Amino acid sequence: MYMGIAIRKAVAADAPAACALLRRSIEECCARDHHGRPGVLDNWLANKTPQNVATWFTTPSNFAMVAERDGELLGLALLTQAGKLALCYLQPGSLRKGIGQALLAGIEEQARVWCISKLHLQSPASASAFFERHGYCNAGKEVTCFGLECDLLWKRLDAVESAVAGAARSRFCNCSSQ
Incomplete structure (x- = not known):
C-alpha cells in the first residue's frame, strides 16, 4: 500500500474500468x-x-497490474513475455504522485522473475521523460501501427541482477577478506 493506493495484479473484472482509464488517459x-487528429486518435x-x-x-504470456484507491483505478501497466512494456497509463489526476513509478517497479520485478533482461516500449513524447528518469534509454523515433510518432525506449535489467548476485556471492562466500 502506497499512500492509500494498492498496487495489485489485474484481473478480467478490472477490464471495463481499465478500458475507461486507457481511453481517458x-x-x-x-x-x-x-493533437486531436482523428486519424491518429x-x-x-x-x-x-x-x-x-x-x-x-x-493472457498467460502477459502480466498486468493496476493501481487503485477506494475501488477506483488510478493506473495500469502491462508487460509481455517478449519484454515489451505494452501499456503504462494513469488517470489524468494521478500524474506525478508516485503511482507510475510503483507500477513500473512492479513490472520490472515481474520481468526479472521471467528472466527478461531488457524491456522496451514505444512512448509518446509527452511520457518519455518519465521513463528516462527511471533508467530507460531513448533509441530514437519510431512510428506506431496507428500512425503516432513515438520514442523507442529500452532498459537493461540484467545489470541490476548481476549487481545483486555479486553482493549475495560476497556476503555468503567462505573466503577471508583479509
Whole structure:
C-alpha cells in the first residue's frame, strides 16, 4: 500500500474500468502527442475495448497490474513475455504522485522473475521523460501501427541482477577478506 493506493495484479473484472482509464488517459494526457487528429486518435483508441482489455489481462504470456484507491483505478501497466512494456497509463489526476513509478517497479520485478533482461516500449513524447528518469534509454523515433510518432525506449535489467548476485556471492562466500 502506497499512500492509500494498492498496487495489485489485474484481473478480467478490472477490464471495463481499465478500458475507461486507457481511453481517458490517451485522450487527455496524450493530447500533445495526437493533437486531436482523428486519424491518429481513433486508430490509437480502436482496440481499447473492455473485451480486448480483459483478454490482455488474462493472457498467460502477459502480466498486468493496476493501481487503485477506494475501488477506483488510478493506473495500469502491462508487460509481455517478449519484454515489451505494452501499456503504462494513469488517470489524468494521478500524474506525478508516485503511482507510475510503483507500477513500473512492479513490472520490472515481474520481468526479472521471467528472466527478461531488457524491456522496451514505444512512448509518446509527452511520457518519455518519465521513463528516462527511471533508467530507460531513448533509441530514437519510431512510428506506431496507428500512425503516432513515438520514442523507442529500452532498459537493461540484467545489470541490476548481476549487481545483486555479486553482493549475495560476497556476503555468503567462505573466503577471508583479509
